[in-house]
Amino acid sequence: MNKPELRHIIRERKRQYSSQQLEMLSLSIIERLSQHPKVRSANTILLYYSLPDEVNTHSLIKKLFKENKTILLPKVVSDGNMEIRVYTGEDSLVKGAFQIMEPSGPLYIKYDTIDLAIIPGMSFDKRGNRLGRGKGYYDRFLIRVPSLYKIGVCFDFQKTENVPCELTDVTMNEVL
Ligand SMILES: Nc1ncnc2c1ncn2[C@@H]1O[C@H](COP(=O)(O)OP(=O)(O)OP(=O)(O)O)[C@@H](O)[C@H]1O
Ligand SMILES: [Mg+2]
Numbered sequence: 001m002n003k004p005e006l007r008h009i010i011r012e013r014k015r016q017y018s019s020q021q022l023e024m025l026s027l028s029i030i031e032r033l034s035q036h037p038k039v040r041s042a043n044t045i046l047l048y049y050s051l052p053d054e055v056n057t058h059s060l061i062k063k064l065f066k067e068n069k070t071i072l073l074p075k076v077v078s079d080g081n082m083e084i085r086v087y088t089g090e091d092s093l094v095k096g097a098f099q100i101m102e103p104s105g106p107l108y109i110k111y112d113t114i115d116l117a118i119i120p121g122m123s124f125d126k127r128g129n130r131l132g133r134g135k136g137y138y139d140r141f142l143i144r145v146p147s148l149y150k151i152g153v154c155f156d157f158q159k160t161e162n163v164p165c166e167l168t169d170v171t172m173n174e175v176l
């Protein structure tokens with residue numbers, strides 16, 4: 001199976017769930033994530049501000065921000081590239097490319113001080129291979145920070161036995 005075929009299958013699976021069901025499924029995943037030792041011990045975490053069809057991270061972001069952790073979010077800057085900005089509260093989010101809420105806080109360039117990355121995917125396999133939405137944003141960013149600990153996050157029904165991957169695909173250390 002190639003990447004576009006797998007994306008198609010996953011999109012079909014997602015369509016079987018209502019937004020309420022996805023909310024319910026998100027709750028237990030976010031609960032596990034917020035108790036995760038890596039999340040507990042991290043001071044600076046790269047997260048993602050979820051779209052309606054992704055594991056909902058909105059409450060987790062607020063919670064970790066309240067705990068005085070530094071929360072970083074990606075912002076799409078050009079076709080294929082993203083930068084990292086500091087989340088400074090809900091008010092600082094603005095709608096960017098692909099209708100994703102993006103941070104307007106300060107640019108963050110000290111990539112080596114990021115303790116943990118929580119990364120969404122269309123699919124993951126047990127070896128940590130990731131399928132994204134097909135633009136390579138995360139691959140281009142993550143290759144610059146090879147030692148960063150990466151946790152892949154998706155709904156269970158998105159996981160597959162074998163995610164097709166290329167040399168440029170960056171592997172997760174763990175899939176939740
Ligand atoms: N580091 C890189 N340098 C140059 N091209 C890259 C790099 N990483 C990925 N690409 C290219 O970007 C395109 C999209 O990659 P891929 O299909 O893996 O996206 P994805 O991981 O699913 O997307 P995303 O990370 O945006 O969710 C491919 O043509 C791939 O070769
Ligand atoms: Mg990829």
